[in-house]
Structure formats: C-alpha cells, structure tokens
Amino acid sequence: MNMINLTIDGxxxxxxxxxxxxxxxxxxxxxxxxxxxxKGVNEVGACRICVVEVERARTLQASCVLxxxxxxxxxxxxxxxxxxxxEILKLILDNHPNDCLTCDKAGECKLQEYxxxxxxxxxxxxxxxxxxxxxxxNPYILRDNNKCxxxxxxxxxxxxxxxxxxxxFGERGFETHIIADNDRxxxxxxxxxxxxxxxxxxxxxxxDNRIAGKARxxxxxxxxxxxTQCEYGCNFELLKKDxxxxxxxAKEPGEGRPLCLKGKLSVDLTYNPKPLAPLMKxxxxxxxxxxxxxxxxxxxxxxx
Numbered sequence: 001m002n003m004i005n006l007t008i009d010g011x012x013x014x015x016x017x018x019x020x021x022x023x024x025x026x027x028x029x030x031x032x033x034x035x036x037x038x039k040g041v042n043e044v045g046a047c048r049i050c051v052v053e054v055e056r057a058r059t060l061q062a063s064c065v066l067x068x069x070x071x072x073x074x075x076x077x078x079x080x081x082x083x084x085x086x087e088i089l090k091l092i093l094d095n096h097p098n099d100c101l102t103c104d105k106a107g108e109c110k111l112q113e114y115x116x117x118x119x120x121x122x123x124x125x126x127x128x129x130x131x132x133x134x135x136x137x138n139p140y141i142l143r144d145n146n147k148c149x150x151x152x153x154x155x156x157x158x159x160x161x162x163x164x165x166x167x168x169f170g171e172r173g174f175e176t177h178i179i180a181d182n183d184r185x186x187x188x189x190x191x192x193x194x195x196x197x198x199x200x201x202x203x204x205x206x207x208d209n210r211i212a213g214k215a216r217x218x219x220x221x222x223x224x225x226x227x228t229q230c231e232y233g234c235n236f237e238l239l240k241k242d243x244x245x246x247x248x249x250a251k252e253p254g255e256g257r258p259l260c261l262k263g264k265l266s267v268d269l270t271y272n273p274k275p276l277a278p279l280m281k282x283x284x285x286x287x288x289x290x291x292x293x294x295x296x297x298x299x300x301x302x303x304x
Contacts, residue, residue, distance in 0.1 A: 006072040013068075021063040021074055022050055032076055033085065033114050035202050036151035037064040038252075041160065042200075047151055049088050049114065053078045060084055082118065089120040095129055096203075097146050098122045105204035107217030111149060128174060137187025139279050139286050140209055140261065141198060145177050148205040154178060154197035161258045166191045178205075188284060194259040195250040210276055211239060211247035224251065225271065227263040229295075234259055236267045245272045265294050 002017040008025050015024045022032050023039075036047040045062035052063045055073040060081060063074075075081065092111060100106055115121070132145035152169070155178065159165040166189055170179035180189035198206045221240040226233050235251040248268045250259050268275045269291055278294035279286040291297075 004068045004070050004072075006068050006070070006074065008074045009076055015068055017068070019068050021052060021054075021061070021066045021068055021072075024068050025052075025063065025074070025076060030076055032063050033110075033117070034064055035110055035114075035149060036153060038153050038156070038200055041253075042151070042153045042156040044152060044156075047088070047149070049085055051081055051084050052076050053081050085114070086118050086120050089115055089118060090123065092149055093120065093122050094125055094127065096122075096149070097144075103147075103204045104207050104212050105217075109204060110202035130177075132177065135185050135187075136209070137185040138191060138193060138209065139187075140193040140195070141186055141191070142207040142209040142212055143186055144205055144207070147203050148178055149203055150176060150178070151202060153200040153202065154206060157196045157200045157253060160253075161194075161196070164190075164192070164194075167197060187281075187286065193261045195261070195264060196253050196259050199250045199252045199259070208247070208249050211249065214246045215239065215241045220246070225267060227267055229260075229263045229266050232258065234263055236264065238267075238271050247272065262295060265291075269295070 003014050004017050004019070005012065005014050006024065007013065008021070008028065009030060011028055013024050013028055015027060022034065022037065025032050032050050032052065034047065034050045036042055036044060037050060043064060045065040048062055050063045051060040052066075053075040054061050054066075055075075063076070089111075093115065096111070100109070100112055103109065106112060130146045134146070135143040150169070155167045155169065158167040166180050167178055170177055170183055180186050180191055195208070198208050219241055223238040223240065225236055225238055227236060234253070236248050237251055238248060239246045248264055248271065250264060253259055265278050277288045278291060280289045280294060
C-alpha cells in the first residue's frame, strides 16, 4: 500500500493511503476532539468539532472523514480552528440542560471535556429549547433526549446488528430527535436492552438505569472482565467504589460485534455481591424473573 507524507502541526507524518487526518494525527499523539466520530461505526463528519485547517483549502475540513494527501499541511489548533470549535460548542450548550453538577455522565462526558478544554460556558438566551420527557420506561436504559447532541453514534451502533436497528432519526430541523421504532418509549419498543447505545453515547443522553446515582466517575475503580456466555467474549467493566462492585457496564463494542443483556446479567451475577434481580419483558411489560430464566438455564436445570 502507498505511503503518504504530510505535516501535522509542524510534525512530519508518514501513514498509509486512505488514512484520515484524524487517525494520522492520533498516530503521533495529537488528540483532535470529536463527538460523532466512532471508528468503524460512525464516520459521518456531522458534529464538525473535529475541523482542522489545511493549507490552500478554502474552508476548514472535518478531519474524521478527510483522507490524507501527499504534501498536505494541517493545523489542528490554529486560531480559525479554535474559534470554530468554540462556536459549535456554544450552540450545543445553548440547547443543553445545565445540570452537569448532578449528571451521571459528569467526569466522562465528552461535551463537558471539550467545553472545559476551550473555555466555553453556558449562556443565557431567549431561543427555543428542547423540552423532552425523560424516558424511564426501560429498567436498563434511561433516555434523556434533552441532553442528546444528535451525534448519531447510538443509531449507527444499533444498526450494525442484523434485525435490530431500533434507533433512528425522527422529524427535521430543530425538531430532530432520536426515536425508537415508530417514536415509541423504549419500554414499548423492540429494544432488547443490549447496552450498545449506552456504551457509545458521549454525553448523558443514554445512561445505565441500574447504576445511575450510585457513584461519580472519579469515585469508581474500573476492572475489565470478559463475558464467557458465547464465543464473542464481549468486554465489560466492573464499576467499584471502595473495593465493592456497584454494577457492570458494557465496554464500547467493536465493529459488528453484538452485546446482549444475557451477557451483562451473567457478568453481574458472577462478580456483584448484591446484583439487582433480573427483569424480562413479557406481554410488553418488564417483570422480575429467576436468574435461571434470565440466563436461559431453565432447560439445562430441568435435565439435571
């Protein structure tokens, strides 16, 4: 494969043809901010927070979808780039709840991280704001569309698994929002509570309902464990506070790899000294079931 030579922030770089500017920058330790980008899952250049300045280009370019070119000279933090990122962040914050002090995503939120990085604060305005109802109908996933930044990560990762594609974009313009099936609440939709959407959400729009409110990000220790329910071997994190397991959450999935509620419950039962009772949907209602039923062990137990 051909190798391409370019310069990023004054540093010579040699990467394979087809590499994006963002990935080329990452290879030399330069972090270009991104909200919508997720390698192999969501590469659409939608949020524009990743823009960079390319010499001789007429406009700023989205680095997550811009392929490298021979002799390209890129500036990732020029005055024009920084100003553009600040304006984008201001617009996002203008329609975002100012509840960072109590948000479960605080300390891990990409929007919070970048607002701090570029010194962007909430501002008063008389414009329209979202006023969505917080969806608590699914016991495993809390959805708050008021915090959604429409990055599309959840939509893309949900569509990667055949026969899921529960999430999509609905409406247009200012009314655009993420919908489940035909704009149903999650508890009434075909969502199987796998947790893929939670693992990729960069803000507090999708939260694990079962560990919400138990600890802040900086209070927890994280231990990676692997599920053994099937050959995929999905990765999960044990969240601990003072050495005690509080719960389990899925790690960001790889391209095309599924996650499942069964795997998460299995890991929770294995490592959590006080796991919450499993719930399954029956006749469109979530009801408490035995661990044997939740993990699909009833037939095996009956044969013993």
